[in-house]
Amino acid sequence: MNEKYFPPQIIRIEISQHKVVYMHISEGILSVPILISGGALTAAGTAIGLKKLDYDRIMGVAILAATFFVASLIHVPLGPGSVHLVLNGLLGVVLGWASFPAILTALLLQAIFFQYGGIVVLGVNTFNMAVPALLCFYLVRPWLARPKFRPLAGFVGGFLSVFLSSLLMALALALSDSGFLATAKIVVAAHLPVMIIEGFITMFTVSFLARVKPEILQLESRS
């Protein structure tokens, strides 16, 4: 709470060590309509995700939810501060609609255990991270089936989902407060290294999975 480098409302600061730009919006910032609509949309997405979830894939979803849960602890140094990994692109590309329940669960546990974000903003935060994941799923899927485009598709998935999440986060803040452009610039700029890193992580993971365990990606079954 010591710093005012960035607009104070977005940023949770790790006490006395260094600034960490979180992808999570904290409690007490967003207006009530945003909170309610975010919650409703997340509830709908989670319902769809759970309904579409096949029995066989439950464990895979859980493992990726756990990955997402832990990824936020990996800090990427950036100037005087750092940002953390999000990995929603990886979840989106692999899980599709199941990213909603996976991200919701992971964020809930992050809120409880790490005090990232909060219970009230859980809906909005989940929406911000799950919707880009879903978009990337639909965008990247067709390319994934073709081995030639697979690495590129993975990179785009990882990169774009963080980018879109930053934009959604800025949008949520702007709808409650003011100045979308200024906020968006800061959030997107801060997450640029994360986008690149996650692009590569997603690229390698997807290529690896396609080689070792292609059934996780469901490349054949989904035409």
Added chain:
Amino acid sequence: MLILKKISITFCLLVAVFCLLPSISQAHKVRIFAYAEGNTIVGETAFSGGRAAKDSLIIVQDAASAKPLLTCRTDDHGQFRFQIPEEARKGQLNLRIIINTGEGHRGEWLLEAAEYLGDGEGESVSTRDQKSVAEVALASMTTKPSTTDEELIRRVVEEAMDKKLSPIKRMLAESQNKGPSLQDILGGIGYILGLAGIIAYIKSNPKG
């Protein structure tokens, strides 16, 4: 054989991730904390591994205007102390104490005015002569008591309390610095797997 290969690859990946985790999350951290001890401000610094940050530059700024007030260096134990600047005392400035070890490691600590000023009235007297307070108090105790003596005694007690409480303050500061613990992380993963189990149970077909 293929399965064996897969398992070994997965295992290597897992090991790599676990080796990276602490080093990534803890790199570039230098801890700093400071507290008031009478008229001086005492602070300690350490790297995340516990190694003291020796002979590092300490910059004291006004937190609001970022105007530098003074600089000093840490000693061999990573400790530093400085007199509270008169300017800060008068303006009741919140102090931002920054350590810069010169290799890209930087930490800071915010010391709020209320923390080092104490209650205003007694403090203005104590600035005059902090060290002899105890002696004066003892001397005056032998003579007849008066209100100023009470004042002195109060200050002596406060000073002693500051000294006794400083390790506790430090512990509190350190505990605030802690990030998520291993228990938190493992607990979270456990919860996720447990939830998956519940969903699997709900979705399972009891007939077979």
